[in-house]
Amino acid sequence: MLDYAAIQVSMKGWMQTEPATKKELEYAAKIPPGMYEVYSNKLDVALDEARTVFVRTGVSSLLRSGDLVVGLHNAKGDLVTASCGTYIHAAIAQLPVKYIIDLHINGNSNVKVRPGDIFYTNEALVGGLHNPDQIAIMPIFFENELIAWSSAAVHQPETGAIEPGGMPQTATSRHDEGMRLTPIKIAENYEIRDDLMDMMVNFISRAPLMQEIDVRARCTATDKLRHRVLELAQEIGPEHLHGLFRKMIDAAESGARARISSWTDGVYKSVAFVDTTGKDETLLKVALSVHKKGDSIHLDFTGTSPECDGSYNTYGHGVAAFLATYLYPYVFYDLPVSTGTLVPFTFEVPDGSLLNAGPEKSVCNCVYLGRSVISLCFDAFTRLLYSTDPARAVAAPSAHSGGGSFKGTNSIGTKVADGFSFTLNTDGQGARHDKDGMNAHGFFYSPWGKTNNLEDFEEHGIFLGLTRRHFNDAHGFGKYRGGVGTQNVNVVLSGPVEVTSRGKGSRIPHDNGVFGGYASTSLPGISIIGSNALDLLKNGIDFPVSVREMVVDKSISGDYRFERINRSNRTLETGDIWITLSSGGGGFGDSLERDPADVLSDLNKRLISEWTAKNVYHVCIRDGVLDLNETSKLRTAELQSRLSRGTAYGTFSNTWSKQSPPIPVSTF
Amino acid sequence: MVSVEITPYLDINLDSEMWVCSTCDGDLVACDSNYKIGCAVAERDPSEVHHSEIDSDYKFAPDSNWCKIIEFYCPHCGVMIENEYLPLGHPITHDIDIDIDKLRKKISGNSHNLRVKP
Numbered sequence: 166m167l168d169y170a171a172i173q174v175s176m177k178g179w180m181q182t183e184p185a186t187k188k189e190l191e192y193a194a195k196i197p198p199g200m201y202e203v204y205s206n207k208l209d210v211a212l213d214e215a216r217t218v219f220v221r222t223g224v225s226s227l228l229r230s231g232d233l234v235v236g237l238h239n240a241k242g243d244l245v246t247a248s249c250g251t252y253i254h255a256a257i258a259q260l261p262v263k264y265i266i267d268l269h270i271n272g273n274s275n276v277k278v279r280p281g282d283i284f285y286t287n288e289a290l291v292g293g294l295h296n297p298d299q300i301a302i303m304p305i306f307f308e309n310e311l312i313a314w315s316s317a318a319v320h321q322p323e324t325g326a327i328e329p330g331g332m333p334q335t336a337t338s339r340h341d342e343g344m345r346l347t348p349i350k351i352a353e354n355y356e357i358r359d360d361l362m363d364m365m366v367n368f369i370s371r372a373p374l375m376q377e378i379d380v381r382a383r384c385t386a387t388d389k390l391r392h393r394v395l396e397l398a399q400e401i402g403p404e405h406l407h408g409l410f411r412k413m414i415d416a417a418e419s420g421a422r423a424r425i426s427s428w429t430d431g432v433y434k435s436v437a438f439v440d441t442t443g444k445d446e447t448l449l450k451v452a453l454s455v456h457k458k459g460d461s462i463h464l465d466f467t468g469t470s471p472e473c474d475g476s477y478n479t480y481g482h483g484v485a486a487f488l489a490t491y492l493y494p495y496v497f498y499d500l501p502v503s504t505g506t507l508v509p510f511t512f513e514v515p516d517g518s519l520l521n522a523g524p525e526k527s528v529c530n531c532v533y534l535g536r537s538v539i540s541l542c543f544d545a546f547t548r549l550l551y552s553t554d555p556a557r558a559v560a561a562p563s564a565h566s567g568g569g570s571f572k573g574t575n576s577i578g579t580k581v582a583d584g585f586s587f588t589l590n591t592d593g594q595g596a597r598h599d600k601d602g603m604n605a606h607g608f609f610y611s612p613w614g615k616t617n618n619l620e621d622f623e624e625h626g627i628f629l630g631l632t633r634r635h636f637n638d639a640h641g642f643g644k645y646r647g648g649v650g651t652q653n654v655n656v657v658l659s660g661p662v663e664v665t666s667r668g669k670g671s672r673i674p675h676d677n678g679v680f681g682g683y684a685s686t687s688l689p690g691i692s693i694i695g696s697n698a699l700d701l702l703k704n705g706i707d708f709p710v711s712v713r714e715m716v717v718d719k720s721i722s723g724d725y726r727f728e729r730i731n732r733s734n735r736t737l738e739t740g741d742i743w744i745t746l747s748s749g750g751g752g753f754g755d756s757l758e759r760d761p762a763d764v765l766s767d768l769n770k771r772l773i774s775e776w777t778a779k780n781v782y783h784v785c786i787r788d789g790v791l792d793l794n795e796t797s798k799l800r801t802a803e804l805q806s807r808l809s810r811g812t813a814y815g816t817f818s819n820t821w822s823k824q825s826p827p828i829p830v831s832t833f
Numbered sequence: 834m835v836s837v838e839i840t841p842y843l844d845i846n847l848d849s850e851m852w853v854c855s856t857c858d859g860d861l862v863a864c865d866s867n868y869k870i871g872c873a874v875a876e877r878d879p880s881e882v883h884h885s886e887i888d889s890d891y892k893f894a895p896d897s898n899w900c901k902i903i904e905f906y907c908p909h910c911g912v913m914i915e916n917e918y919l920p921l922g923h924p925i926t927h928d929i930d931i932d933i934d935k936l937r938k939k940i941s942g943n944s945h946n947l948r949v950k951p
């Protein structure tokens with residue numbers, strides 16, 4: 166019988182590497198000179214190849230954009246190395262593999278693991294973050310010995326949930342989320358079973374073709390990797406391969422420990438706030454204390470709010486996935502993507518909190534909660550790293566931009582369900598100690614992810630794109646500013662179309678700036694219902710396509726609606742305008758120290774407004790020309806204003822502590 | 834006297850055991866407490882920093898009923914050392930708490946990777 170509580174306990178143990186066996190250590194010691202360097206590289210090349218095959222055989226938007234991972238695991242399930250894609254599964258890819266081993270190899274299940282099998286799962290309790298994460302897992306047998314596993318995971322933009330798009334904003338429990346499969350054996354004897362494929366397609370009936378093709382893509386990727394691993398086993402023998410796996414996992418751990426040892430011991434804290442449960446407005450808190458001591462780090466999330474009755478919750482293992490999303494690209498960029506890298510980290514995540522929700526809770530929007538955890542990691546680790554490694558100190562990337570999804574039927578009668586990947590994959594990066602964050606750099610969950618081309622998006626035949634460009638004044642200001650996010654304006658060509666948009670932070674931002682840099686701003690969810698944009702286009706009449714101009718100027722007629730950015734499912738008709746925005750990264754350092762020439766450059770590139778140049782940067786620009794003398798006076802005056810408005814900490818605390826927000830922060 | 838750079842705006846002076854503003858060398862507060870206690874502190878409406886532009890419940894700036902920007906300045910020179918966006922009344926975060934003994938040990942070791950001012 167499926168025992169949720171037992172699974173959640175087991176998962177904690179499965180986060181760590183399995184102990185090395187005597188045999189493995191012997192094999193590792195016997196690796197001849199040069200073999201580690203050559204063959205660890207060959208394995209990485211094999212993984213990259215499998216990932217490329219994966220991208221080219223699938224169809225859904227996140228898959229095509231490269232937001233995926235292919236992993237190689239040893240026989241015990243530990244992740245040896247991976248090709249990303251997204252780092253999010255790098256920390257947790259081993260969980261469903263270990264679940265299968267525990268149940269079907271070590272347990273008394275009547276399901277056996279045999280050559281040619283492929284297991285398939287999207288149950289977040291046993292791995293993955295939420296049920297859009299579908300994962301194929303294939304055992305690799307060499308002459309009847311199980312020597313390794315391959316895995317391939319990617320987010321599927323449709324799950325058969327109560328709203329299209331797999332991440333329903335109105336979900337309140339697991340029962341609203343659609344298909345949730347504990348690992349099933351989708352393939353036997355190297356063939357995908359038609360009955361189980363039909364079962365899945367039946368669940369995902371909003372986008373059946375996409376489901377079938379993408380299942381096959383995942384399976385193809387795992388099999389491609391299996392082929393390559395077997396070639397290598399043939400070449401050097403399975404003992405050397407076992408030894409190589411052990412050495413790679415151990416090298417990852419010792420590399421991580423050496424890096425951590427070089428940092429300054431102490432406790433570093435950050436807090437973030439979440440203003441939505443998905444379905445309602447609320448005020449939730451996520452708290453992190455990073456305790457760095459010697460060569461290990463303890464992450465304590467005590468102080469985090471209780472689990473909520475919406476969908477902005479996550480299971481406990483999600484926390485490690487979010488940490489990995491920060492660590493690998495920024496701090497461990499040169500270490501293997503392996504379970505070993507995360508061994509020095511321990512976690513305290515209160516039971517029943519937002520970050521360690523019970524099995525009945527909805528977790529389908531956990532990635533938005535995860536954005537807060539990631540933001541906290543940037544914030545706390547940047548404070549930890551600056552004293553020894555300033556080049557790694559960076560403000561958080563955009564953390565509350567709204568992607569979203571749509572479902573409709575185009576003019577030739579094809580059913581389409583997909584996502585708005587543009588704003589999602591064009592977030593701004595956080596500022597660094599010596600430079601601005603990169604504009605529209607991508608999706609921090611998936612550094613390799615690319616946005617789709619406008620033409621690809623329009624090919625669905627549902628929307629016409631009006632604007633895809635940088636979004637001004639939304640990033641975090643500072644001595645170095647956050648990378649600028651984007652704005653995406655689309656008009657419905659073929660209504661009715663169901664749309665939903667996700668995100669958070671319309672009331673309170675949380676992707677902090679650092680060391681006096683400001684956070685990126687809050688964003689509204691904007692739509693223009695019954696717009697005349699299509700008529701204007703037909704008649705060749707020009708109109709502003711920048712969102713800020715559009716909503717101030719209102720030269721497009723229609724009903725302008727401003728809501729929170731996460732908007733639950735609704736129906737748009739032909740001519741309605743749907744806007745998605747991303748905010749940009751956090752700033753770094755005092756805005757008064759920003760080079761006035763850079764402020765002018767930002768203004769000329771329309772990344773900031775004159776308002777911001779004047780009120781935030783205190784720079785004087787007249788007719789496009791900098792006045793440095795006047796700027797210097799303005800800045801000196803602002804320093805004086807700070808000293809006169811600033812009060813002693815005690816005096817401030819006395820008045821501050823008496824205030825309260827309209828909704829109290831949710832606590833245990 | 835040995836000062837160690839902890840942030841772009843803060844040093845820890847290991848002789849006086851004080852947080853020190855690295856812009857003006859002014860003392861803030863003992864280094865075993867929250868450096869924010871030694872700062873001049875101001876509460877600001879988010880729309881003073883983020884151009885809200887539209888008059889709506891949901892705009893291009895955080896909601897000032899929900900949160901404020903708390904700014905921490907050096908009380909001597911006015912440089913902004915840090916800021917936080919907090920719900921009204923929420924306790925200030927003690928974000929950096931260095932293990933001073935370990936820092937001292939590290940500095941006295943043969944090789945270290947800290948930036949030190951004599």
Ligand SMILES: [Zn+2]
Nearest residue numbers: 854857907910
């Ligand atoms: Zn100062």
